[in-house]
Amino acid sequence: MRIEGSCHCGRVRFSCEAYAPVPYQYCYCSICRKTAGGSGSAINLGAYADTLDVDGREHLGIYHAKIRDGDTCTISSGERHFCTGCGSALWLFDPEWPELVHPHASAIDTPLPEAPERMHILLDSKANWVRVPRGPNDRHAQHYPDESLEDWHRRHGLLEAREGRR
Numbered sequence: 001m002r003i004e005g006s007c008h009c010g011r012v013r014f015s016c017e018a019y020a021p022v023p024y025q026y027c028y029c030s031i032c033r034k035t036a037g038g039s040g041s042a043i044n045l046g047a048y049a050d051t052l053d054v055d056g057r058e059h060l061g062i063y064h065a066k067i068r069d070g071d072t073c074t075i076s077s078g079e080r081h082f083c084t085g086c087g088s089a090l091w092l093f094d095p096e097w098p099e100l101v102h103p104h105a106s107a108i109d110t111p112l113p114e115a116p117e118r119m120h121i122l123l124d125s126k127a128n129w130v131r132v133p134r135g136p137n138d139r140h141a142q143h144y145p146d147e148s149l150e151d152w153h154r155r156h157g158l159l160e161a162r163e164g165r166r
C-alpha cells in the first residue's frame, strides 16, 4: 500500500510503500513521548526503504536517541528523521535494518486501515499520568513485544504484498 506523509509546515513531503500499514502499536517509551507523542504514545508503521521518495530533504534533521541504562548511556543507531522547520517526527531509519523504514503514523496523510486490535508497548517507561486503554481489543506489553510488525500483520491477514519490486 502506497502511503503519503508530510510534516506540519509542509516543507517535507514523502511517500513509501508500506508492508505494515495498520497503526496498531502504541509505544509509550520516553523517546516516543518526548520526540513524537504528546499523549504519551507514538505509532510506527513498516515500509520498504528503497521505495521512500522525499521532497524537501534539505529540511530534514536526524536525531540519534540517547538510551540510558543505569549509569551507562548508549547512542541509538536509529536515525529519527524530523522536520527542522516545524519539529514533526517523520520516520525512523536504522542502518541495522537497511531495507526498512518506519514512518510515524502521525505524519501520514493517506487514510490508514483501522486496527482490529491495539498493542500498547514499553509500558515500563510510560509517564505516570498516561491512562492506557484497557478494552477487549487492547493488549499490553511492559517492554518490547515478541511479535514483529510483519508477524502481527500476517496473523491478522493484513500484510501487504509488495507491488513492482525495483
Ligand SMILES: [Zn+2]
Pocket: 007, 008, 009, 010, 011, 012, 083, 084, 085, 086, 087, 088
Ligand atoms: Zn515542517
Ligand SMILES: [Zn+2]
Pocket: 027, 028, 029, 030, 031, 032, 033, 042, 122
Ligand atoms: Zn517508543
